[in-house]
Amino acid sequence: xxxxxxxxxxxxxxxxxxxxxxxxxxxxxxxxxxxxxxxxxxxxxxxxxxxxxxxxxxxxxxxxxxxxxxxxxxxxxxxxxxxxxxxxxxxxxxxxxxxxxxxxxxxxxxxxxxxxxxxxxxxxxxxxxxxxxxxxxxxxxxxxxxxxxxxxxxxxxxxxxxxxxxxxxxxxxxxxxxxxxxxxxxxxxxxxxxxxxxxxxxxxxxxxxxxxxxxxxxxxxxxxxxxxxxxxxxxxxxxxxxxxxxxxxxxxxxxxxxxxxxxxxxxxxxxxxxxxxxxxxxxxxxxxxxxxxxxxxxxxxxxxxxxxxxxxxxxxxxxxxxxxxxxxxxxxxxxxxxxxxxxxxxxxxxxxxxxxxxxxxxxxxxxxxxxxxxxxxxxxxxxxxxxxxxxxxxxxxxxxxxxxxxxxxxxxxxxxxxxxxxxxxxxxxxxxxxxxxxxxxxxxxxxxxxxxxxxxxxxxxxxxxxxxxxxxxxxxxxxxxxxxxxxx
Amino acid sequence: xxxxxxxxxxxxxxxxxxxxxxxxxxxxxxxxxxxxxxxxxxxxxxxxxxxxxxxxxxxxxxxxxxxxxxxxxxxxxxxxxxxxxxxxxxxxxxxxxxxxxxxxxxxxxxxxxxxxxxxxxxxxxxxxxxxxxxxxxxxxxxxxxxxxxxxxxxxxxxxxxxxxxxxxxxxxxxxxxxxxxxxxxxxxxxxxxxxxxxxxxxxxxxxxxxxxxxxxxxxxxxxxxxxxxxxxxxxxxxxxxxxxxxxxxxxxxxxxxxxxxxxxxxxxxxxxxxxxxxxxxxxxxxxxxxxxxxxxxxxxxxxxxxxxxxxxxxxxxxxxxxxxxxxxxxxxxxxxxxxxxxxxxxxxxxxxxxxxxxxxxxxxxxxxxxxxxxxxxxxxxxxxxxxxxxxxxxxxxxxxxxxxxxxxxxxxxxxxxxx
Numbered sequence: 043x044x045x046x047x048x049x050x051x052x053x054x055x056x057x058x059x060x061x062x063x064x065x066x067x068x069x070x071x072x073x074x075x076x077x078x079x080x081x082x083x084x085x086x087x088x089x090x091x092x093x094x095x096x097x098x099x100x101x102x103x104x105x106x107x108x109x110x111x112x113x114x115x116x117x118x119x120x121x122x123x124x125x126x127x128x129x130x131x132x133x134x135x136x137x138x139x140x141x142x143x144x145x146x147x148x149x150x151x152x153x154x155x156x157x158x159x160x161x162x163x164x165x166x167x168x169x170x171x172x173x174x175x176x177x178x179x180x181x182x183x184x185x186x187x188x189x190x191x192x193x194x195x196x197x198x199x200x201x202x203x204x205x206x207x208x209x210x211x212x213x214x215x216x217x218x219x220x221x222x223x224x225x226x227x228x229x230x231x232x233x234x235x236x237x238x239x240x241x242x243x244x245x246x247x248x249x250x251x252x253x254x255x256x257x258x259x260x261x262x263x264x265x266x267x268x269x270x271x272x273x274x275x276x277x278x279x280x281x282x283x284x285x286x287x288x289x290x291x292x293x294x295x296x297x298x299x300x301x302x303x304x305x306x307x308x309x310x311x312x313x314x315x316x317x318x319x320x321x322x323x324x325x326x327x328x329x330x331x332x333x334x335x336x337x338x339x340x341x342x343x344x345x346x347x348x349x350x351x352x353x354x355x356x357x358x359x360x361x362x363x364x365x366x367x368x369x370x371x372x373x374x375x376x377x378x379x380x381x382x383x384x385x386x387x388x389x390x391x392x393x394x395x396x397x398x399x400x401x402x403x404x405x406x407x408x409x410x411x412x413x414x415x416x417x418x419x420x421x422x423x424x425x426x427x428x429x430x431x432x433x434x435x436x437x438x439x440x441x442x443x444x445x446x447x448x449x450x451x452x453x454x455x456x457x458x459x460x461x462x463x464x465x466x467x468x469x470x471x472x473x474x475x476x477x478x479x480x481x482x483x484x485x486x487x488x489x490x491x492x493x494x495x496x497x498x499x500x501x502x503x504x505x506x507x508x509x510x511x512x513x514x515x516x517x518x519x520x521x522x523x524x525x526x527x528x529x530x
Numbered sequence: 531x532x533x534x535x536x537x538x539x540x541x542x543x544x545x546x547x548x549x550x551x552x553x554x555x556x557x558x559x560x561x562x563x564x565x566x567x568x569x570x571x572x573x574x575x576x577x578x579x580x581x582x583x584x585x586x587x588x589x590x591x592x593x594x595x596x597x598x599x600x601x602x603x604x605x606x607x608x609x610x611x612x613x614x615x616x617x618x619x620x621x622x623x624x625x626x627x628x629x630x631x632x633x634x635x636x637x638x639x640x641x642x643x644x645x646x647x648x649x650x651x652x653x654x655x656x657x658x659x660x661x662x663x664x665x666x667x668x669x670x671x672x673x674x675x676x677x678x679x680x681x682x683x684x685x686x687x688x689x690x691x692x693x694x695x696x697x698x699x700x701x702x703x704x705x706x707x708x709x710x711x712x713x714x715x716x717x718x719x720x721x722x723x724x725x726x727x728x729x730x731x732x733x734x735x736x737x738x739x740x741x742x743x744x745x746x747x748x749x750x751x752x753x754x755x756x757x758x759x760x761x762x763x764x765x766x767x768x769x770x771x772x773x774x775x776x777x778x779x780x781x782x783x784x785x786x787x788x789x790x791x792x793x794x795x796x797x798x799x800x801x802x803x804x805x806x807x808x809x810x811x812x813x814x815x816x817x818x819x820x821x822x823x824x825x826x827x828x829x830x831x832x833x834x835x836x837x838x839x840x841x842x843x844x845x846x847x848x849x850x851x852x853x854x855x856x857x858x859x860x861x862x863x864x865x866x867x868x869x870x871x872x873x874x875x876x877x878x879x880x881x882x883x884x885x886x887x888x889x890x891x892x893x894x895x896x897x898x899x900x901x902x903x904x905x906x907x908x909x910x911x912x913x914x915x916x917x918x919x920x921x922x923x924x925x926x927x928x929x930x931x932x933x934x935x936x937x938x939x940x941x942x943x944x945x946x947x948x949x
Contacts, residue, residue, distance in 0.1 A: 248813045453575070519729075
């Protein structure tokens, strides 16, 4: 009887630890015990929390405001450079004049200093400061979350609809807060509309400069269509590759989206970098996309296509497959994908219900930790287990070394979600774990860290390796590197 | 209408995230024959505009197709003549020099068997060696290495049977059963040997896959320290002040040079791959003096760095530069090109019978374009790669058709590529 009771407790604690690693961002001290009474219930409750997934920080600028600020800062820096160059030239001219007049004394005392000499160290640019504030906010959201399931959903969708610091360096944080976070527990159709109409996406995938060949602007100028956004919406964001759409669908859809662009910050300090539909760029006439003809209703034409795309049956399968792959296994069982796809379809793309479907599926609770954590998940799990606050700059540098630079995937497909992509970075993870362990060694007990971070998941081998470690630093590094902490 | 938001400079993303290389050990492949061949594959991710790199200046439809974006022999920045029909982008003087020395071959209007326009499926087909896209867990280069192993020419145990990767993410072309070692430019104090050995011991008892990955790093360190590799310097840190294309040039050249130095080692790897991103030129392509010219220049310097790093064994080397597909024949509405079909492949190396452009030219009239928009493919890229693997690595033709490029029996290896 007693033994039976113990077994139950052990299983519940195991599920709690699994929930934290698999669906969340890893345990913080005491959390495994705190949710052990009902791990599934704790996950569901996190989705019901008011404002789940959102970051409400009035200090953070909107993506448009950040872009305008960056624009102003660049312009000011350029002006400053020009003024400095002028002053330098003026000083040279004066010096040459005085030399010519033979006024040697002037060289020692009276030479005017350039008005704006180059400063020693201007410190990080406004752009860099804004970026690091966004990183701080995202890291904080991950650290304060109890389990972090909602935050993981944010990361998932942000990667699904990725943009890149490479193209929109001042918008990435704002984009995620504006287009992704409000919709992770809402409807797919709403997120799709928010994403594809967001200036960050319109610039990232070139739609902001795409012009209908027969539009007023297209006729007057020689520029025209760019099909990048239309293709990636079909291939990556909605239907999925090899789902039956044609090149003609891509081209027609690109025509539909002409006019979806961004206000230039150059002469609009109020609304620069915000979305605008510019009818002058819009390809006139009806367009046939995926077997349906859409009348030319201006911006509504694109909204209508996106609304239909969101409800296309292929989307349910595409999204369900990606969710199952991300949270459960590289090769998820078809039953799980079908179940999630059915929920997605039956609820008209309700993402909260789909997320719930994930945690109420038995397949999602397999005891084996089969998925290798991605670098960002693993990095945040270390910081949470260590109960520190993390340093944005160090965090960002670490992710670059691990091949998952924050908000900077090398292509619009986003970062990959399979073990083969990431496993060869394990040597690099060891260096980073070792580095962090060095900073933590004087204040964290490795045996406590095992209980905090792994608890019932810790294997005898891991416990033994940690117990026999030659130093506290080595022991901490071994916990962070243990298979039970690398996998989820 | 112009958007003054920071416009795409995808090339900026290269540094620290995009460029990768990997290679496989296959030492002493052909020692009995007195040869010790090397193969390095460079994958250009994002789809290279082959017409912008190697222009068909002799085609009567060329100028009308590309207008003022057409490379010309007598242009303001004249293209470098290759033969009476083709000319090379002027950003690539090193490749031109190698071509003239018969150490470079261009294959034009070539494509993998992939005929859609998704980068990611296209790279999948290009790197996996399978005719169709789909979840694949191995690449053709890795399977080629496995063949050498089963032939008894490579010891599958120990570091020589390994593939090597720079960067934490391994390109598909070298993934597979031959294990991989990873090298990342070191910016952190590395964990000590003892910690690494203890972790490896733990993995061996609990997680063989992680063990295999970590062994790759151990073997690499051993090679670097014990195998005469102490002269190898890791890629230099790019100065923080360098921006844009300067950083890209530095990164390409460093990656190429480092790869070559490993390949040149007497006991080093013999087969490998290296990937560069940034070729998806949808907007303001800039084949002359612009973005693409900068990238091509960086690639050109990488090739020169490989040649230099190889030293004497350049004569036993073939470098193959490939991309997932080409781009639209015409310029799109934003002075760029969209996803297309056929493109160029480049072979460089002292082992080649080079100085030739190999093409079955399909023409550029609208009726000759694939689906009315892309350069039509007339040479299967697999024929080129099979030709190199057959004549340079001496791989069996039947195995090439079944295991390295499954289902490619009807695609004959191209003959006569090697000197």
